[in-house]
Amino acid sequence: MIDxxxxxxxxxxxxxYLPNLCLLNISNQPGxxxxxDFGLNLATNxxxxxxxxxxxINCTDLSFVKECKSLRQLSxxxxxxxxxxxxxxxxxxTVVSLNLAGNNVVKxxxxxxxxxxxxxxxLVLNDKKLSAQQVEFAILKASRM
Numbered sequence: 001m002i003d004x005x006x007x008x009x010x011x012x013x014x015x016x017y018l019p020n021l022c023l024l025n026i027s028n029q030p031g032x033x034x035x036x037d038f039g040l041n042l043a044t045n046x047x048x049x050x051x052x053x054x055x056x057i058n059c060t061d062l063s064f065v066k067e068c069k070s071l072r073q074l075s076x077x078x079x080x081x082x083x084x085x086x087x088x089x090x091x092x093x094t095v096v097s098l099n100l101a102g103n104n105v106v107k108x109x110x111x112x113x114x115x116x117x118x119x120x121x122x123l124v125l126n127d128k129k130l131s132a133q134q135v136e137f138a139i140l141k142a143s144r145m
Contacts, residue, residue, distance in 0.1 A: 021046040027055040043067030054079070055099075066090040078102035088114045112137075 024046070042049065043064060050070050055077040062081070065071060071092050081087065081103040091098070098115065100106050 018045040020048060022048055023051040023053075024049060025053040027053055027057060029054075029057050040064055040067055043069070062086055062090045064090075065095075066092060068092060069094070071095055073097040075099035076103065081105045084108050084111050084114050088118045091115070091118050093118065 024042070044067070048070050049068055051073040052065070052068065052071060053073075053075045055075055057079060062076065065074060066089075069092065072094055074091075074095055074097070077099055078101070081100065082105055084105055087098075087100065087105060105111060
């Protein structure tokens with residue numbers, strides 16, 4: 001476990017790997033993981049980051065992901081994200097897999113359509129409460145928007 005998440009960016013031996021970093025799993029970290037511009041620094045220092053897993057952390061603000069230009073998979077399970085806008089306004093169009101299971105936002109009316117309208121590719125929403133039919137319908141509806 002990383003004591004201070006900023007240590008990841010400041011650690012000399014790790015910083016050599018950041019430019020080629022494709023996957024980062026910072027799940028179950030204590031404290032506010034994305035405080036002090038960590039997300040922005042991550043996006044700047046790890047331009048090839050494709051998969052970000054930040055499950056069960058204190059993360060309600062997803063604004064940092066808009067800077068992750070290569071991001072394809074994002075998992076933010078059980079993070080207390082409540083507002084649809086907090087997801088869709090920052091989600092890069094490159095994202096094709098989004099896991100927000102355990103967040104209140106998934107239950108909001110129109111959530112699927114809004115997310116699918118941002119992510120133009122085939123979007124996989126991993127939540128046991130959503131059927132494949134619901135997701136397909138949302139993608140179809142979003143494509144007509």
